[in-house]
Amino acid sequence: MPRGIRDKVAILGMGCSKFGERWDAGPDDLMVEAYLEAMQDAGVEPTQLDAAWFSTHIDEIGSGKGGTPLSIALRLPNIAVTRVENFCASGSEAFRGAVYAVAAGAADIALAVGVEKLKDTGYGGLPVANPGTLNPQIMPNGSAPGNFAQLASAYRAKHGVSKDELKRAIAHVSVKSHANGAKNPKAHLRKPITAEQALNAPLIAEPLGLFDCCGVSDGAAAAIVTTPEIARSLGKRDLVTVKALQLSVSNGYESQYNGWDGSHFHTARIAAGKAYKEAGIERPREQISMMEVHDCFSITELVTMEDLFISPEGQGWRDVLDGFYDADGGVPCQIDGGLKCFGHPIGASGLRMLYEMYLQLQGRAGERQLANPVFGMTHNLGGAPASNVCSVAIIGQEGA
Amino acid sequence: MAGIAAWGAYAPRLRLSRKAVTEANAWVAPNLRAKGKGERSMANWDEDALTMAVEAARDALGPDDDRGHIESLYFASTTAPFVDRLNAGVISAALTLEKSIAASDVTGSQRCGLTALGQALAAGGRSLVTIGEHRKARAASTQELDFGDGAAAFVISDEPGAAELLGRGSVTDDFVDHFRGDGGGFDYYWEERWIRDEGIVKLVPPAIRKALETAGLSPGQVDHFCFPSTFSGMAATVAKAVGIRAEAVRDNLGAVMGEAGCAHGPIMLAHALEDAKENEVVLVAQFGQGAEALVFRATGQRRRPARGVTGSLADREPETNYLKFLTFNGLIEWDKGMRAEKDNKTALTTLYRNEDMILGLVGGRCRETGVVQFPRTRISVAPNSPAVDTQEPYRFAERRANVLSYSADYLTFSMAPPNHYGMIVFEGGGRIMMDITDVSPGDVETGLPVRMVFRVKEVDEKRGFVRYFWKAAPDRAAIAARNAQAAE
Numbered sequence: 001m002p003r004g005i006r007d008k009v010a011i012l013g014m015g016c017s018k019f020g021e022r023w024d025a026g027p028d029d030l031m032v033e034a035y036l037e038a039m040q041d042a043g044v045e046p047t048q049l050d051a052a053w054f055s056t057h058i059d060e061i062g063s064g065k066g067g068t069p070l071s072i073a074l075r076l077p078n079i080a081v082t083r084v085e086n087f088c089a090s091g092s093e094a095f096r097g098a099v100y101a102v103a104a105g106a107a108d109i110a111l112a113v114g115v116e117k118l119k120d121t122g123y124g125g126l127p128v129a130n131p132g133t134l135n136p137q138i139m140p141n142g143s144a145p146g147n148f149a150q151l152a153s154a155y156r157a158k159h160g161v162s163k164d165e166l167k168r169a170i171a172h173v174s175v176k177s178h179a180n181g182a183k184n185p186k187a188h189l190r191k192p193i194t195a196e197q198a199l200n201a202p203l204i205a206e207p208l209g210l211f212d213c214c215g216v217s218d219g220a221a222a223a224i225v226t227t228p229e230i231a232r233s234l235g236k237r238d239l240v241t242v243k244a245l246q247l248s249v250s251n252g253y254e255s256q257y258n259g260w261d262g263s264h265f266h267t268a269r270i271a272a273g274k275a276y277k278e279a280g281i282e283r284p285r286e287q288i289s290m291m292e293v294h295d296c297f298s299i300t301e302l303v304t305m306e307d308l309f310i311s312p313e314g315q316g317w318r319d320v321l322d323g324f325y326d327a328d329g330g331v332p333c334q335i336d337g338g339l340k341c342f343g344h345p346i347g348a349s350g351l352r353m354l355y356e357m358y359l360q361l362q363g364r365a366g367e368r369q370l371a372n373p374v375f376g377m378t379h380n381l382g383g384a385p386a387s388n389v390c391s392v393a394i395i396g397q398e399g400a
Numbered sequence: 401m402a403g404i405a406a407w408g409a410y411a412p413r414l415r416l417s418r419k420a421v422t423e424a425n426a427w428v429a430p431n432l433r434a435k436g437k438g439e440r441s442m443a444n445w446d447e448d449a450l451t452m453a454v455e456a457a458r459d460a461l462g463p464d465d466d467r468g469h470i471e472s473l474y475f476a477s478t479t480a481p482f483v484d485r486l487n488a489g490v491i492s493a494a495l496t497l498e499k500s501i502a503a504s505d506v507t508g509s510q511r512c513g514l515t516a517l518g519q520a521l522a523a524g525g526r527s528l529v530t531i532g533e534h535r536k537a538r539a540a541s542t543q544e545l546d547f548g549d550g551a552a553a554f555v556i557s558d559e560p561g562a563a564e565l566l567g568r569g570s571v572t573d574d575f576v577d578h579f580r581g582d583g584g585g586f587d588y589y590w591e592e593r594w595i596r597d598e599g600i601v602k603l604v605p606p607a608i609r610k611a612l613e614t615a616g617l618s619p620g621q622v623d624h625f626c627f628p629s630t631f632s633g634m635a636a637t638v639a640k641a642v643g644i645r646a647e648a649v650r651d652n653l654g655a656v657m658g659e660a661g662c663a664h665g666p667i668m669l670a671h672a673l674e675d676a677k678e679n680e681v682v683l684v685a686q687f688g689q690g691a692e693a694l695v696f697r698a699t700g701q702r703r704r705p706a707r708g709v710t711g712s713l714a715d716r717e718p719e720t721n722y723l724k725f726l727t728f729n730g731l732i733e734w735d736k737g738m739r740a741e742k743d744n745k746t747a748l749t750t751l752y753r754n755e756d757m758i759l760g761l762v763g764g765r766c767r768e769t770g771v772v773q774f775p776r777t778r779i780s781v782a783p784n785s786p787a788v789d790t791q792e793p794y795r796f797a798e799r800r801a802n803v804l805s806y807s808a809d810y811l812t813f814s815m816a817p818p819n820h821y822g823m824i825v826f827e828g829g830g831r832i833m834m835d836i837t838d839v840s841p842g843d844v845e846t847g848l849p850v851r852m853v854f855r856v857k858e859v860d861e862k863r864g865f866v867r868y869f870w871k872a873a874p875d876r877a878a879i880a881a882r883n884a885q886a887a888e
Contacts, residue, residue: 123738125811133747137758137857138775138869140821140835146809150822154805157846206808206818206841255823256773256781258831262805262823385805386823386833 004278007398008103010231010239012224013042016355019219019343020188027056027063027117028073030220034348035074035113038222042109043234049224050107051080055094055114056347057087057382058127062117070113087382088296089247090114091221091350092391096245098225108230114352115220116345125216126346145205145213147384148297152207154262155303159314167207169317170298171198174211176326177295177334181341183367188215188343212298217343221351223358228398240361243279243375243394246271255386267390268307268379275392276309281375285310288331288394289373290360292353294381295338304379305333308392327368335360335368350391353378357395374400402521404554404696405561408459408705409670410452410532411550411657411712413838415439418545420720425540432545440658441548442719443534445728445815446837446855449477450487451868452551452663453532454494454854458798459705460528460553465798467495470555472502472527476516478580478662479534480505481866490868491530493759494854496795510688513552513662517669518694520556521565527556533661536729538586546630548658550712552666562703563673563682563696566617569610571690575599596631600687605642607691608683612642615695619643622695623680626668628652629687630659644683656713662686669694671709673702706877715876717838728815740813744860746867756793761852761870763830764791772829794830796852797870800878801826803848808841820844824872838873849878 015037017030025033039046054070056063063069067081084093091114098110121127126144140146156166175195181187193211201209231239248267254260272284281287288310295301305316310331311324319325325333336342336356339349357376359365375396382389422429422436443452453475461467475488482490488503506516513531520527532551537543555561577595578587589595604627612619625648627635635649650672652659660667665686672682678700685693707715719725726732756762757775764776768790771782776794780787806822813819820836822844836844837855850872857869 121738125739128739128742133750134754136744137746137751137754137867138834140833141812141814141819141858142807142821143809143812145811146807146819146821149807149809150805153803153807153822153846202810203808203818204811206810208807252777252781253783255833256775256831257771257783258825258829259783 005099005103005245006243006278006280007228007241009099009225009242010228010236010398011358011395012044012109012226012231012234012236013038014223014355014358015041016186016221016352017219018186019217019345021119022218023119025218027069027115030117030218031070031073031113031115034220034222038224042224044109044224047077048109049076049079049111050109051101052076052111052113053094053097054081054083055085055090056083056116057085057090058116058118058129058346061120061127063115086389088294088346089350089380089382089389089391090347091352092378092380092393093350095223095351095354095393096247098223099242099245102225102227109224109226111222111224112351113220113222114348114350116347117218118216118345119218143205144384145208145297148300149205149208151263151303151385152299158261158263161317163207166317167199168195169320170212170302171195172320173295173298173301174198174340177338177340180327180335180368181337184337184342187337187341188217189337189341208297208299214296214339215341215343217345219343219345219348219352221348221355223351223354238362239398240358240395241398243396244275244392246275246278246392247389249389250383250387262385264303265307265381265385265388265390267388268304268381268392271390271392272308275394279375279394281394284308285331287375288377289375290332290335290357290370291377291379292336292338292356293333293379295334295340296344296381300381301333308377308379332370335370350378350380353380354393354395361395361397401560401564402524402556402558403560403562403564404673405557405559406460406462406555406703406705407553407562407670407673408456408461408707409550409552409667409709409712410455410459410707411441411548412443412447412452413715413717414442414444414719415657415716416442416722416725417718417720420722421545424722429540432540432542435542435545438655439718440545441550441660442725443549443728444838446871447534447549448481448856448866449479449532449534449551450481450490451854451856452534452549453477453530453553454491456532456551456553457491457495457528457530459707460555461495462706463798465496465795467497469526470497470501470528471525472520472523473497474504474506474516474520474527474529476506476513476529476531476662477533478507478510478512480507490759493755494868496756496760496762510662511665511686511690511692512688513666514684514686514692514694517554517666518568518692524558529554529556531663531666533663535661536586539726539731543587546654546659548660550657550660550667551663552670554666560699562701563698565694566697567611567613567615567695569607569614569693571603571607573603573690575603575689592631596634600629600634601637601641604638604685604687604691607693608642608685611683611693611695617681617695620645621681622648622683624672624676624682625649626665626672626682626684627686628659628664628668630654667709673698674704674708674710736813744858744867745863746860746865758869760795761797762793762795765794766790767792772826774830774832796826796830796832799826799828800875801850801852801872803844803846803850803872804831805846806836806844808844824850835871836873837871843874849875849882851875
């Protein structure tokens, strides 16, 4: 059994660009925006950085392949830059690389930057990805909403929830995130919506309407990590440390073997179980102060509440409707607006989630600040329900 | 004597209302108003001559997916998707026939369906004859109303089987009633009166007489006369000319499905076999640069296909949207949106390396654990039992299945939005995330019984390549059975 990452690495600084339709900014501008904020927060010079991890998903229209786009944009001092890509969980992957390098002693201070420039395609929604040579010959001609929407049909069938009940529950998921996003100056979508608006919006992929889908945004986020000892030597107090970093990746069980019922994320349950163990958390519903989950679609967030063992299986939709995940609920979720309203620049999202947890743990979340958070959890998913990568990270007050 | 051991047929579910067509075109073609009666079969956007032939062949072969007994394969069509790629080769792969079979495409005339059938019967051995047709016609043309889409298939054997071949007659004469040049496009027709009086009336009877003569039968002994023509009363005129009884002239199905080109004689033959009693004589003929005629005696030992012509005609979905028909047939420049701009180039290496998987829907079955999976892989998917190199080929195409999860996707590009797809779970094991076709919003739900259908996956318009794969379609027989059970 590995000893785990708990309290071995501290976050020295973080930064996040304004998310949204950034017609004014290319990927370089977005990276610089997030990086400068993180460097100022950390109080270090570029020469103090030992290595960097760079995450971006769709290189064809964005920043390009390899480590050079980051190194050139930030004028890094010829240090190692590793480009990582793990679908929509790429940002968490950059963070993991930097944290592991510090924990291993290979780097004293490491940088993680995630970026995505999506709004250069000329159409709404995610860009059509290059699928390779075999997949387009056998896979359905689908989209992200169509893949995730399938959770709803299987969830209804498994738990005997009616179409109307589930539609109302997922509408509330979005209403809650819009209310939160309205208070976040960096968020892409800042208008509150009503349940009626969510319920009556045009269908994107049955049963998901427009407001069940997250924003497609440009943006970047960055983290600088080091050891708690170095952080203290740099004058930092009340450290936020990494408690758990887990990643679970599908191996074909869901998509090729008749076991999975299609209503939940097999990987998320595995990653969450390991993360709680790594962080020493035994009663997540009571102990997790807040979370940012991968709400690419409202139904994803709803089933994730069960996959993270916060809501009992089959009861997530009731907790949602009861307001348990609202800003004033038991476990506030998407307090920054989530992917839904903060936005979803793919390669940056995992780091953006950590950014909000970090601000909250430091009491710097402004209008959104929650009372005395101890543990913040992020859940960052890539792929589709039947085949995905799922990252679960927990950060918190040092020693907690 | 050689004969037909089994037969099958297919007509697409969509039936386009002719009135919808004539009313839309009345401003430019008021003369066609009188033809605005009945309906024609209309291929879905993902169906072509080849996919329909596969469906008819599966109907003829039945649910047993061991098809090792077939020794040769014929595919007849004047609308085959490929000019230089053996279309029968695609059908063979879809049906998982043996690699050792002989296969040929037969084309070039409206009679080529019967020509293929005649050649197979003459050659001997166990063969499969498939005929499919999907003709295009210009908007506001007569052909647009007369044509239909469809397919038929016959299993031929050296024994008489369901119908014994008694005689064959051919006439070959370069009478050009219409033609379609190199490069596809549309038929170019000469005057109807000339085709009828100088062509059909003079060239078809000699072929019929020759067939009857070799069979040692008189025209009056014909019980079922199958002769497709879009000209009204044409079959009766030909029957009268050769002395076939008027009662023997069969309905050409023009009112309910239109005329499916070179597949239509074969479709009428299949329809007749569904009705013919023991010892009844069935004569089928079709016109085209001369004529082809075949005469059979029904043995009464018939194994009715699960669908056949009768079943195909009963399984119908009325369509009144003429614009949809034009769109499916590529007759409208419509705005597909930027999402349709993706390059559909097919890696032929990848296709061949995965031929049985892509074209035959063949997965794997672990010989140690019995676990079934798609695709077949070196390491088994079975949890906690990753056996290596234990997978044997396993055919999914004829397995019953149902929907586990699905969505109707309005975002992704589709020729028939919303695009339905979902996780399909097979009885006996295995699952595949796949497109669902022949459905409308509201049709699909978790648990819906589905069957596999071989369809066009994508068309590479830039290079002229058609990509095929299997899709799920509602298993309407299973759904009806389930509903009947629920009602009890």
